[in-house]
Amino acid sequence: MQRTNEKTKISFEWDEKDDTTDKNSIISSSHSTVKNNQKKKIRKDKIEDERNWTEKSVNEMTDRDWRIFREDFDIVVKGGRVPPPLRSWDETTLLPLEIINAITDLKFKEPTAVQKQCIPIAMNGIDLVGLAETGSGKTASYIIPMCCQIAKLPRMNDEIAKDGPYGLILVPTRELAEQIEREATKYARQFEFRVQAIIGGVSIEKQSRLIRGGCEILVATPGRLIDCLNNSIVVLNQCHFIVLDEADKMIEMNFEKDVNTILENMPTHIQRQTMLFSATMPPEVENIAMKYLKKRVTVAVGEVGRAVERIEQEVMWIKHENAKRDKLLELLYDADPPVIVFCNLKKEVDAIAKFVSNAGFRSTSIHGNKSQEARNSALEAFKSGKFDVIVATDVLGRGIDISGVTLVVNYSLPKTISAYTHRIGRTGRAGRTGRAVSFLTKDDTEIMYDLKKMLESTKNTVPEELAQHPSAAQKPDKKKSDQPIGGGQESEE
Numbered sequence: 001m002q003r004t005n006e007k008t009k010i011s012f013e014w015d016e017k018d019d020t021t022d023k024n025s026i027i028s029s030s031h032s033t034v035k036n037n038q039k040k041k042i043r044k045d046k047i048e049d050e051r052n053w054t055e056k057s058v059n060e061m062t063d064r065d066w067r068i069f070r071e072d073f074d075i076v077v078k079g080g081r082v083p084p085p086l087r088s089w090d091e092t093t094l095l096p097l098e099i100i101n102a103i104t105d106l107k108f109k110e111p112t113a114v115q116k117q118c119i120p121i122a123m124n125g126i127d128l129v130g131l132a133e134t135g136s137g138k139t140a141s142y143i144i145p146m147c148c149q150i151a152k153l154p155r156m157n158d159e160i161a162k163d164g165p166y167g168l169i170l171v172p173t174r175e176l177a178e179q180i181e182r183e184a185t186k187y188a189r190q191f192e193f194r195v196q197a198i199i200g201g202v203s204i205e206k207q208s209r210l211i212r213g214g215c216e217i218l219v220a221t222p223g224r225l226i227d228c229l230n231n232s233i234v235v236l237n238q239c240h241f242i243v244l245d246e247a248d249k250m251i252e253m254n255f256e257k258d259v260n261t262i263l264e265n266m267p268t269h270i271q272r273q274t275m276l277f278s279a280t281m282p283p284e285v286e287n288i289a290m291k292y293l294k295k296r297v298t299v300a301v302g303e304v305g306r307a308v309e310r311i312e313q314e315v316m317w318i319k320h321e322n323a324k325r326d327k328l329l330e331l332l333y334d335a336d337p338p339v340i341v342f343c344n345l346k347k348e349v350d351a352i353a354k355f356v357s358n359a360g361f362r363s364t365s366i367h368g369n370k371s372q373e374a375r376n377s378a379l380e381a382f383k384s385g386k387f388d389v390i391v392a393t394d395v396l397g398r399g400i401d402i403s404g405v406t407l408v409v410n411y412s413l414p415k416t417i418s419a420y421t422h423r424i425g426r427t428g429r430a431g432r433t434g435r436a437v438s439f440l441t442k443d444d445t446e447i448m449y450d451l452k453k454m455l456e457s458t459k460n461t462v463p464e465e466l467a468q469h470p471s472a473a474q475k476p477d478k479k480k481s482d483q484p485i486g487g488g489q490e491s492e493e
Ligand code: ADP
Pocket: 023, 024, 025, 026, 027, 107, 108, 109, 110, 111, 112, 115, 132, 133, 134, 135, 136, 137, 138, 139, 140, 399, 401, 430
C-alpha cells in the first residue's frame, strides 16, 4: 500500500455519487456452476434418461429436480413443504414489475442462494428463519417480499399513518439501520413507499418530525424503538411484518430483553408475519424463533456461522504486545487497500489509528464513543476510497457492507468466535477471496479453543503455539463466551 506524506486533515465534503465502490457487484455463481457441472456428469452416468435441471424449463422441473437444485446451491430447508426456489429473476410470475425494475437498476444478474429460497417462502406469508453468512444477500430476501405484500394493503394516507408503519425491521446498530434504510428504499421507491430509520444519536424531536408524515417501513434499533414507543412517538397498531435482522448480533449486544419487550407488546388483533435473519443460531436466537415465529420454516444456506473457505485465515503468535505494531506496518505495506484493522477497546482504536496515520497511511477510525456524524463520515470516506485503512471496534464488525476489502487484521482478537467470524467476514464478500490476519497473544485464552477448531475445519494453518496451548485443548466456561462481542466494551445505544 502506498503511504502518503499528506498530514493535512481531509474534509468530508462529497456526494453519494462520488462513491466509486462497486456496490452492485455480482455475487459470483461460478463456484456453483462448476459444482453443477460435476454433479451433472455423475448423475448423467447414473440416470441415462434424465436431464439435469439446467437443461429444463421451469415448468419441467420435478420434485427431484428441485431437490437437486437446492443441493447445488447448498440450500437446506426445515419445517414443512415450501414453495420451490427461484431459478432466476425473470422465470417467475411471483415478482411484480416494480421489483424487476429495482433489480434491473441494481444490476443483480441472478438471485443469491438465500434469496432464491427465502423470497418465495416469504411471499407466501410464512414465518421464516433465514440463516446465511454475512454478505449473502439477506436484505433483499426480506425487503422484496415485504414490499410486494405491503402493496396489497390500503395505500398509506394521513389517516392510516396514525396507526404506524406496515413493516418493521429491527437491527442491532445505527450504521446497519441506515444501510438498510438506503437498501430498502431502492425497492420501496418503486412502489412509492417511504422507509424511515429511527436510531440513537438523532434527537427525538427530529425523529418524530421525520416519521410524523407516515412511512410504510420503519427500520429501528431495539433500544431507540422502545424509547419512541414509550413516548408515543411511534405506534405499531398495524404492523403486519416484522423482521429481526442480524438476530445473533442483537443477542450479543444485549438486546434480548428489548426484542422480547417489543414482540410481546405487538397488538394481537392483526395477522403478522415474522422473519428472523442471522448468520449463526445460538440458543438465545433459537428461543426467540420458537416463541414468536409460528409454524416457521428455516432456510439455511452454506455452512452457517462458519467463516467461508474462501477467506484465507492466518493467525500470528505475538510474544509481546509491542511487537504488534511492527507487524501491522509490515502487513499494511504489503496489502492492497482497503484494509480494516479491528481492536477491542476504543482507546486502542484511537492509539492505533494515530500510529497508522503517523506511519503515513491514509487512515481513519470508528468506534462507539464518536458522534454519529463522525462515524458516518469516517465510514463513507472509507467506502469511497478516501482512506485506505480503517481502524475500528466491533461497531464495524457486522452487516455493514463495504466491498472489496482485501485484508482484515485482528490487531486484538475478540473473545468469541462468533465475533471473529463476523469480523473476518468483512473481507471475501460477494464471492471474492479475502485474507484475515489475527495477532494472537498468551492473553487471548478465551478464544483459543474455538479458534483452533475454526482454523482446522477451514483447513488453515494452526500456529504451533496455539496448537500446544493448554487453553486450546478445552472449551472455556460457557458463561464467559456469552458476553457481548469485544468483551462488552462497546454498547451501541
Ligand atoms: P447480508 O445481509 O447477507 O450480509 P446484504 O444483503 O448486505 O448481505 O448483501 C451483500 C451485498 O450483496 C450488497 O452489496 C448487496 O447489494 C449485494 N447483493 C445482494 N443481492 C445480490 C444479487 N442477487 N446479486 C448481486 N449482488 C447482490
